Amino acid sequence: MSQYSGKIVFYEGQCFTGRKLEICGECDNFQDRGFMNRVNSIRVESGAFICFDHPDFKGQQYILEHGEYPELQRWNAHNDHMGSCRPIRMHGEHYRMELFEGANFAGQCVELCDDCPFLQGKGLSKNCVNSIRVYGDGAWVLYEEPNFRGRMYIVERGNYAAHTDWQAETPNIQSVRRVANYF
Numbered sequence: 001m002s003q004y005s006g007k008i009v010f011y012e013g014q015c016f017t018g019r020k021l022e023i024c025g026e027c028d029n030f031q032d033r034g035f036m037n038r039v040n041s042i043r044v045e046s047g048a049f050i051c052f053d054h055p056d057f058k059g060q061q062y063i064l065e066h067g068e069y070p071e072l073q074r075w076n077a078h079n080d081h082m083g084s085c086r087p088i089r090m091h092g093e094h095y096r097m098e099l100f101e102g103a104n105f106a107g108q109c110v111e112l113c114d115d116c117p118f119l120q121g122k123g124l125s126k127n128c129v130n131s132i133r134v135y136g137d138g139a140w141v142l143y144e145e146p147n148f149r150g151r152m153y154i155v156e157r158g159n160y161a162a163h164t165d166w167q168a169e170t171p172n173i174q175s176v177r178r179v180a181n182y183f
Contacts, residue, residue: 006047006087008064014040015070026086029055039082042069048088048139048179050154051075055083061153061167063088063141065179076152088139088179089156095138095178097155103130103162115177118146128171132160139179142166146174154179 005025012018021035030037042051044066053059062075062082069075095114101107101124110122120127134140134157144150153166153173163171 006049007045008047008049008051008085009043009045010035010039010082011041011043012036012038014072016041016043016068023085028057028084030083031055037083038080040072040080042075043067044069048090049085050088051082051085053077053079053081053083057084057086058167059083060151063152063154063179076149088154090137090139090179093138093180094136095140096134096136097140097176098133098135099124099129099173099176100131100133101126101128105131105133105159105161112176115148117148117175119174119176127174128163129173130163130171132166134158134160141177141179142168142173143175143177144170144172148175148177150174 007024010021021030021033042064044064048065051062051064064075072080097112099110108125110124116122132155134155139154139156142153142155153168155166160166
């Protein structure tokens with residue numbers, strides 16, 4: 001298995017019932033594979049995936065790591081819509097990122113190498129992150145609320161000069177965690 005692949009299975013019904021769609025790698029539109037956008041359970045057999053509630057990798061993001069999700073509440077979904085997915089790009093196990101309060105890597109900065117359930121406890125004076133630099137090998141999940149709750153976004157190795165670069169509507173980020181369960 002390549003470090004950018006994996007296998008994920010989507011089911012129309014809860015508890016892995018009904019029609020299913022197996023994907024190895026990337027899929028930009030479930031309907032192109034004859035599967036409607038209704039998903040009520042998911043099994044990630046290998047890898048870690050970022051799933052979107054609309055086709056073409058748009059809309060609400062859901063980060064699904066290796067494991068079983070027998071009902072949509074297990075991945076924090078509010079409805080059964082799912083339209084596209086892709087594997088999370090993992091390079092290894094060395095995690096490091098810098099979070100900046102200002103856009104274009106300006107303002108107060110906090111460096112992290114581990115999960116953080118409350119960013120303000122690490123020294124950020126506001127609950128907003130406007131730019132990020134991800135170094136090292138691993139991918140990170142950003143959450144709008146403390147303790148890894150609320151809307152989530154994925155950032156992988158690279159520079160994100162504005163919150164819109166990770167598809168957020170606002171710069172409100174209050175907790176972050178590493179994507180670690182991808183085997």
